Amino acid sequence: MAAPLDTDVAIETPEHIVFHYRLAGPARRALAYVVDLLVCYGVVALIGLIVVLAFAGDRTAVELSSAAKAGSGVVLLALFAAQWIYFVVLEARAGRSVGKRVMGVRVVSTNGRPVGWRGAALRNLLRAADVLPTGYLVGLASMAVTARFQRLGDLVAGTMVVVPESARAAAPIELSPPAQPKELATLPEDVSLDADEREAIELFLRRRLTLGRAREHELASMIVGPIGERLGFVHRDPARLLALVYDRAVNVGRSEAPPSSYGARVRPPKKDQRPWR
Numbered sequence: 001m002a003a004p005l006d007t008d009v010a011i012e013t014p015e016h017i018v019f020h021y022r023l024a025g026p027a028r029r030a031l032a033y034v035v036d037l038l039v040c041y042g043v044v045a046l047i048g049l050i051v052v053l054a055f056a057g058d059r060t061a062v063e064l065s066s067a068a069k070a071g072s073g074v075v076l077l078a079l080f081a082a083q084w085i086y087f088v089v090l091e092a093r094a095g096r097s098v099g100k101r102v103m104g105v106r107v108v109s110t111n112g113r114p115v116g117w118r119g120a121a122l123r124n125l126l127r128a129a130d131v132l133p134t135g136y137l138v139g140l141a142s143m144a145v146t147a148r149f150q151r152l153g154d155l156v157a158g159t160m161v162v163v164p165e166s167a168r169a170a171a172p173i174e175l176s177p178p179a180q181p182k183e184l185a186t187l188p189e190d191v192s193l194d195a196d197e198r199e200a201i202e203l204f205l206r207r208r209l210t211l212g213r214a215r216e217h218e219l220a221s222m223i224v225g226p227i228g229e230r231l232g233f234v235h236r237d238p239a240r241l242l243a244l245v246y247d248r249a250v251n252v253g254r255s256e257a258p259p260s261s262y263g264a265r266v267r268p269p270k271k272d273q274r275p276w277r
């Protein structure tokens with residue numbers, strides 16, 4: 001069963017493979033943070049206990065004062081590491097802290113890549129703003145109004161928190177049958193589609209095999225007019241026109257892309273060759 005639309009995000013790789021992730025909601029992230037706090041402050045408490053035991057014993061007042069200062073310094077360093085270094089290092093190296101691992105979530109960039117040191121540092125430095133005025137109210141408000149449940153740190157760092165186990169890949173849309181040179185005669189080499197056009201065409205192409213021929217033609221005719229007119233591209237079959245335009249827009253100029261835009265046996269002319277007639 002597909003995840004609810006408002007908790008699902010799609011990310012397309014350079015190879016045109018679309019991955020769908022389920023976003024981690026505030027409750028799951030809060031539980032992960034609680035686990036992290038228990039881990040961090042449990043370690044700090046253990047260090048504090050070790051410090052107390054290390055400096056315990058028969059000492060003069062001056063020695064006890066010096067020991068107390070040194071012990072306080074050690075505990076403060078441990079607190080700093082627990083609040084800042086712990087999250088930055090684990091998220092930069094593994095994408096998840098102990099709490100996030102327990103809750104099955106991971107921090108990634110908004111384009112699906114590992115978060116890296118810069119992103120991990122930025123999102124955790126801004127944690128101080130997210131906790132204001134108390135109880136993470138600013139962070140919760142930011143998550144409530146953003147489509148990807150991003151707190152302020154995520155917005156600045158360009159990150160989001162996802163459930164990686166929910167990732168699923170959508171099959172790439174292939175042009176079948178392959179394009180023929182005469183079909184591409186009036187199609188520009190550089191085809192650009194805005195977000196709305198691309199989403200509409202992709203949705204149509206993924207659904208077209210489930211439609212009857214009449215319904216397919218009807219839906220394609222509703223989309224094709226402005227796109228074909230803007231590109232100066234005509235084809236007697238509106239559904240085929242959309243498939244050709246989409247294939248050219250996502251594949252042309254990419255050496256790693258499948259050569260579907262040019263057909264199984266036809267290749268684009270090199271710069272020193274004469275163009276097709």
